[in-house]
Amino acid sequence: MDLQQEILSFLGANAVLIAVALFVILCVLLGVRIVPQSEKFVVERFGRLRSVLGPGINLIVPFLDRVAHKVSILERQLPNASQDAITRDNVLVQVETSVFYRILSPERTVYRIRDVDGAIATTVAGIVRAEIGMMELDEVQSNRSQLIAKIKAQVEDAVDDWGIEVTRAEILDVNLDKQTRDAMLQQLNAERARRAQVMEAEGKKRAVELAADAELYAAEQTAKARRIQADAEAYATQVVAQAIAENGLEAAQYQVALKQVEALTALGGGEGNRTMIVPASAMDAFGQAFEMLKGRK
Structure with a gap:
């Protein structure tokens, strides 16, 4: 009983201090607001917007201000x-x-x-x-x-x-919808078929063009070869004509005699035994050719 009386007397004497301490603790609890990083607090005073609290420790007026909304700012x-x-x-x-x-x-x-x-x-x-x-x-x-x-x-x-x-x-x-998809699929297939036909036609056209180019090239090369041959023959004829003009008939006869001797040599140089019958007039011509060759040498 004595202990209870002492406690009651202590509380009675310090009631004001205890009340003040409790009031201070309550003010701290109501006045300090810790806002998470991912949120913002909307503070009202008497129903009107007072402020917006950002992340961290914030102070508000106890009993006057209150946190009305806690809003997440995450995406x-x-x-x-x-x-x-x-x-x-x-x-x-x-x-x-x-x-x-x-x-x-x-x-x-x-x-x-x-x-x-x-x-x-x-x-x-x-x-x-x-x-x-x-x-x-x-x-x-x-x-x-x-x-x-x-x-x-x-x-x-x-x-x-x-x-x-x-x-x-x-x-x-x-x-x-299904009908639209079916229609688009038909259109796509038709477009693919058209492109395939166009590509095939272009391939055939290209093949014909290449064949024509090949024939044209062959014709051009043949004509070029003939032109070169004609130029060579013309040049040879020009050389002979020039020799005849410069040396007279003797040069022409010399060339004919030289060809006759070459032909006779080639005929007699074959393998095996051969008998050649030459007319007398030919022998006279060969004799003249040998005389001309001997004279040339």
Whole structure:
């Protein structure tokens, strides 16, 4: 009993100090806010925006200020969305999109829009339908990167008032209905067949051109050879004519005699025994030829 009385008397004497200590501890707990690196805190005072706390240790006024919203600033990905769109050439396509974004200004995000993901998804769907409606199917499939850039730029403009930055927008797939796919497949097969026929025709044309070039080349070479031969014969004739002009008839007779002797030598130089019958007039001609040769030497 004595111990209890001493404790009660101590508490009664120091009640004010204990109350002050508890109040100080409570003020510290309410006034100090530690913000993680991946978040920002939106602070309100009497229901109005007071400040936005960044990562680290922050101080607020206890009992007057309160942390109303804790907003993550990490990059987020919206669930893949699929929407129908009609191209300029009246083809129904189903486009699957994906959007990445992050919050830059939490105060604008929490006070200007309620459902951020839903608002961005609706905005993207409308922009995708509008952009695809201005393009033909071939352009949608061949210029996908250009289409993505347009969609990203327009989405960024639309969500700028919400304090959001769109980091990436992707078109994952463009699907067609079965009838359109079958028609495109038939068109593709027809185009392939046409190209094969064109290539075959070009090959045949090239073969004919090469054959004609070969014949033309052969004809040109033959004509060139004949021209060279004619030039040689003309030159030989010119040399003989020049010799006759310079030396007179004796030079011509000398050439004839020389040919006769060469022919006779070749005829007599064969293998085996041969009997040659030569007319007397020929022997006289050979005799004259030998005399001319002897005279030349």
